[in-house]
Amino acid sequence: MSQADPLPPAGAPGARFLAEIHEQPAALRRLLAHDDAIARAAALALERDARLIRLVGHGSSDNTASYGIYAFGLLPRWTAMRDAITLTVHYDTPLDMSGSTVIGLSQSGQTPDVVEYVARARAAGALTIAVTNDPGSELATTAEVAIPLSAEPELAVAATKTYVNTLAVLALLAGHLAGRGAEVSAGIRRASEQLEEVLPALERAAAGMVLPFVYTGRMFVIGRGVEFATAREIALKLLETCRVAAEPLTATDLAHGPVAALDPLFPVWAIASPDATLAPVQEAAARARAMGATLVASGTAATELDGAAYVLPVPSPTPPLLSPLLSVVPGQLFAWALACARGLDADAPHGLAKITLAR
Amino acid sequence: MSQADPLPPAGAPGARFLAEIHEQPAALRRLLAHDDAIARAAALALERDARLIRLVGHGSSDNTASYGIYAFGLLPRWTAMRDAITLTVHYDTPLDMSGSTVIGLSQSGQTPDVVEYVARARAAGALTIAVTNDPGSELATTAEVAIPLSAEPELAVAATKTYVNTLAVLALLAGHLAGRGAEVSAGIRRASEQLEEVLPALERAAAGMVLPFVYTGRMFVIGRGVEFATAREIALKLLETCRVAAEPLTATDLAHGPVAALDPLFPVWAIASPDATLAPVQEAAARARAMGATLVASGTAATELDGAAYVLPVPSPTPPLLSPLLSVVPGQLFAWALACARGLDADAPHGLAKITLAR
Numbered sequence: 038m039s040q041a042d043p044l045p046p047a048g049a050p051g052a053r054f055l056a057e058i059h060e061q062p063a064a065l066r067r068l069l070a071h072d073d074a075i076a077r078a079a080a081l082a083l084e085r086d087a088r089l090i091r092l093v094g095h096g097s098s099d100n101t102a103s104y105g106i107y108a109f110g111l112l113p114r115w116t117a118m119r120d121a122i123t124l125t126v127h128y129d130t131p132l133d134m135s136g137s138t139v140i141g142l143s144q145s146g147q148t149p150d151v152v153e154y155v156a157r158a159r160a161a162g163a164l165t166i167a168v169t170n171d172p173g174s175e176l177a178t179t180a181e182v183a184i185p186l187s188a189e190p191e192l193a194v195a196a197t198k199t200y201v202n203t204l205a206v207l208a209l210l211a212g213h214l215a216g217r218g219a220e221v222s223a224g225i226r227r228a229s230e231q232l233e234e235v236l237p238a239l240e241r242a243a244a245g246m247v248l249p250f251v252y253t254g255r256m257f258v259i260g261r262g263v264e265f266a267t268a269r270e271i272a273l274k275l276l277e278t279c280r281v282a283a284e285p286l287t288a289t290d291l292a293h294g295p296v297a298a299l300d301p302l303f304p305v306w307a308i309a310s311p312d313a314t315l316a317p318v319q320e321a322a323a324r325a326r327a328m329g330a331t332l333v334a335s336g337t338a339a340t341e342l343d344g345a346a347y348v349l350p351v352p353s354p355t356p357p358l359l360s361p362l363l364s365v366v367p368g369q370l371f372a373w374a375l376a377c378a379r380g381l382d383a384d385a386p387h388g389l390a391k392i393t394l395a396r
Numbered sequence: 397m398s399q400a401d402p403l404p405p406a407g408a409p410g411a412r413f414l415a416e417i418h419e420q421p422a423a424l425r426r427l428l429a430h431d432d433a434i435a436r437a438a439a440l441a442l443e444r445d446a447r448l449i450r451l452v453g454h455g456s457s458d459n460t461a462s463y464g465i466y467a468f469g470l471l472p473r474w475t476a477m478r479d480a481i482t483l484t485v486h487y488d489t490p491l492d493m494s495g496s497t498v499i500g501l502s503q504s505g506q507t508p509d510v511v512e513y514v515a516r517a518r519a520a521g522a523l524t525i526a527v528t529n530d531p532g533s534e535l536a537t538t539a540e541v542a543i544p545l546s547a548e549p550e551l552a553v554a555a556t557k558t559y560v561n562t563l564a565v566l567a568l569l570a571g572h573l574a575g576r577g578a579e580v581s582a583g584i585r586r587a588s589e590q591l592e593e594v595l596p597a598l599e600r601a602a603a604g605m606v607l608p609f610v611y612t613g614r615m616f617v618i619g620r621g622v623e624f625a626t627a628r629e630i631a632l633k634l635l636e637t638c639r640v641a642a643e644p645l646t647a648t649d650l651a652h653g654p655v656a657a658l659d660p661l662f663p664v665w666a667i668a669s670p671d672a673t674l675a676p677v678q679e680a681a682a683r684a685r686a687m688g689a690t691l692v693a694s695g696t697a698a699t700e701l702d703g704a705a706y707v708l709p710v711p712s713p714t715p716p717l718l719s720p721l722l723s724v725v726p727g728q729l730f731a732w733a734l735a736c737a738r739g740l741d742a743d744a745p746h747g748l749a750k751i752t753l754a755r
Contacts, residue, residue: 089448089475096652110483114491116448118477123621123646124469127672132473150648195653255614255641262482277653282614282662284643287482289509292754293455294554294636297745303641313486320754328747386656388687395651395679 050382051373054193054278058369059236064198065229065362067187068205072222075206078166078182079213087138087164090117093154094142095393097196097270101142101203104266104361108207111263111358112221113214125157126150134163139180140207141167144191144199145392146174155179168206170199184210193384194391195278197369200270201362208359220356228354228362235352236366243370246347247378249331250304255282257299258368259291259307259321261314264336267361268308271368278376278383288314288321299328307345308364309338312357318342335367336360409741410732413552413637417728418595423557424588424721426546427564431581434565437525437541438572446497446523449476452513453501454752456555456629460501460562463625463720467566470622470717471580472573484516485509493522498539499566500526503550503558504751505533514538527565529558543569552743553750554637556728559629560721567718579715587713587721594711595725602729605706606737608690609663614641616658617727618650618666618680620673623695626720627667630727637735637742647673647680658687666704667723668697671716677701694726695719 044059045052082088090109092102102119109117120139124130127150141155146169156179159165167180170188177183184206188198205225212221256275260268268285275283286295288307299305305325309318315338322332326344334345337353337360349367354360376383403418404411441447449468451461461478468476479498483489486509500514505528515538518524526539529547536542543565547557564584571580615634619627627644634642645654647666658664664684668677674697681691685703693704696712696719708726713719735742 095648099649099652106480107483107487110480110489110491111487114489116477116479116491118475118479120475120477121465121469122648123624123673124466127621127676128466128470129672130469130473132469132475262486265482273653277656280657280659282641282643282657284641289454289481289754290458292748293458293752294632294745294748296747297636298639298641299747300639313488314482317486317754324747324754386653388655388658388683389651389653393652395648395676395683 051377051384054195054197054383055373057191057193057197058366058373061198061201062229062233064188064202065205065225068202069222069226071185071187072209072218074184075209076213076218078184079210081182082138082164082214085164087136088115089137090115091120091137091139091158092117092142093120093122093139093151095148095151097200097273098142098144098203100266100269100273101200101207103269104204104263105140105207107263108211108358112211112217115214122150122154126153132161134158134161137163139163139165141165141176141180142203143176144170144186144196146171146176147392147394149394152176152179168203194386194389195274195383201365204361224355224359225362228359231352231354232363232366239349239367240370242349243367244374247371247375250375251378253281253304255303257291257295257305258283258285259288259305259318260285261288261318262310263358263361264308264310264364267364270365271306274368274372277386277389278372279379279381288317291321292324296324296328299325299330301329301331304331304333306333306335307342308336309334309342310336310357310360311338311341315341336364410736410743413554413556413742414732416550416552416556417725417732420557420560421588421592423547423561424564424584427561428581428585430544430546431568431577434543434568435572435577437543438569440541441497441523441573444523446495447474448496449474450479450496450498450517450522451476451501452479452481452498452510454507454510456559456632457501457503457562459625459628459632460559460566462628463563463622464499464566466622467570467717471570471576474573481509481513485512491520493517493520496522498522498524500524500535500539501562502535503529503545503555505530505535506751506753508753511535511538527562553745553748554633554742560724563720583714583718584721587718590711590713591722591725598708598726599729601708602726603733606730606734609734610737612640612663614662616650616654616664617642617644618647618664618677619644620647620677621669622717622720623667623669623723626723629724630665633727633731636745636748637731638738638740647676650680651683655683655687658684658689660688660690663690663692665692665694666701667695668693668701669695669716669719670697670700674700695723
C-alpha cells in the first residue's frame, strides 16, 4: 500500500480498527484541551497528600496501569500499583484508603467491578478519579473527579485510541504532580505529530511483513520498564484480533522459565528503549535467538537489537517517558494486517463485545 | 501407577522434579520449626508501623508475590504489591520507602536485581526481609531480616518445594501480623498432611490424563483472588517443563480479549475456590467451553465447574487462604507427566539453569 492509498472501504474486515489506529494523533490533540481538568485533579491529590496511587482496570485499561506505575514513579516519584480488585470487591476486605489516590480506568465507564471498587474506595477515604471515554457513565459519576478521554466513539472491539489517550492522561497527571505538566503536554502534542508523520510508513512495513506469520500460533512480547505496558497491549491485540497465543513478559522473566518453550516456530517480539533497560532487553533477545526464535524488534531503540528478522522503529519523543504513545502503534498495525491475512475481522472478534460486563 | 509404585529411578528424566513434588509435605513441616523467626519479623514490622508491603521476585518467586497480596490483604488488611524492580534498580528512581516492609523473594538468594532492589530499599528506610532457601546468600545478608525456606536443596530447575514453602512463609507472616499466627501454623501442618494423603491419587489422575495433551501448543490457566498465584505457577511449570505456551489470566481478564483466541485445540485450565470468586470463574469456564475449548478443572471447588473434561480436586484446608499450598500440586504433577509423555526432561529444561542471573 503506498502512502497515497486510501484506507480500506468502510465495512471491510478490520476497516474500523485501522481507521481508529489512524485517528490516534488527532485523539491525542483533542485530549490536550482537557489539560486543565487533569491539572485540577493533580492539585487535589497534592492538597490531600494522597500519595499512594491505586490503579484499577481490565484488559487494555489494565495495560495502561502498567504504564502508570512508571509515569508516577519517574515524574513525582510517587508509588503506584495495580491494585487487587478482587480483594476489595469479591472478598469484601475493608482496607484503609486514606492517603490513596484511586484511578479507575474503563473506556466504557461500565466495567462492573471497577465501578464497585471505586465506590468502595471513595467510602474508605481515597481520592477517586475516573478516566473514561464516557463522561456520563456510571464510573464517571461514582468517582469524585472524572477525566474524559475525548477519544470520540471507538467502534472496533480492540481498543486503540482510548488506550493511547489513557496513557496520555496518566502522563499528564504525573507531570502535573511533579510540576512538569507543561513539558508533558508539549511532549504529547509533538508525539502526536511524530505519530502522524510515521503512520503511513509503519503501515506499509507492518503489512509487508505478516505473510510468514500467517500460521503462527504463539508469540512472546518482551518489554521492560515503561515499555512493559506496550508489550502487554501488543500481546492483547494479537490475542483478540489474530487468535495468536501471545504472552507479554518482562525481559528478565523470559529467562526465569519461559525461554525454555521457544523454538523456530515461536517468534518473539521485543520492544527496545535507549535507556538502562536496553541491556536486559538485548540479553533477552539474544536468548530468544539462541533458541531459534524469529525476532521482531520495535520501539525507539529497535535498531539496537542484533539478529532481528524484522525491525519497526518509532521516533523518540521528549520526555522519553512518552515513547509508549508511539511504540504500541507498530503492534496495532501488525495485528490489523495479520488479522486481514488470516481472514479474521479485527473489528469484531468472535466471542467479544465492545463493552465487557464480566465481573 | 498404583499407590504402591516406587518413584522413577534417580536419573530418569523428570525424576528429581517428581521427587521434589513428593517432598513438599515434609518441607512444609520443616518450615514450621522457623515459625519463631517469622513471628519476630512480623513483630518488627508492627513496631516500625511499616504497613505497605512491597514484594519483589522473578519467576516462581514473583508468583508467590501474587499470593502475598491476598495473604496480607485478608489477614492483617495491609496493602501489599508486587513492586516495580526496574523503577528502582534500572531507572535509579529514589522512592521514599519509610513505612514500607520490603520482602525480597529468591530461592537461590542470588537474583541480582532483587538483591540490588533490597539494598536500595534498606537505604531508603524500608524494613527489609529476605525469604530464601540459602541463609548464607547475598540476599540474606543484604536484608535486615532473613527467613530461611528450609526446603533443603532443590535440584530440579522447575521450583516446587521452594514455591510452596514461600507461600507458607507469606501466610505465616500475614498471620502473625494479624495475631493469628498459631491458627495459620496449625493450618499449614494440617495442609501438609492433607497433601501427603492426596498425592498418590493426584499423581495417578494427572498421569492418566496427559495423552490427549501431547500435541497441545497453548493453554490458558485461569484463577482469581488467592488462586491467581496458582494459575501463574501452573502456567510457568507448563512453559518451562513442557514447552506449552501457557498464559495465566484472571477469570475476568479472559473476557476482556483473550477468549477470542480459543478453539477446540486451545485447552483452558481453571482453578475454582468455594468463595465469592467462584461465580466469575464459572462464568469464565463457560465462555471457554462456548468457544469449544477443552476444560480442566482443579482447586478445592473443582467439581463446581460444569463441562470439565478432567477434574482434579484437592482437599480444603483451614483457613481457606491456605488452599494454594494444595492446589498447585495437580499442575506440578500434570507438568511432570506431560513432560515425560513428550519426551522432555523436566529436571533440566533446554535453555534454563537453576540459578538465574539475568538482570
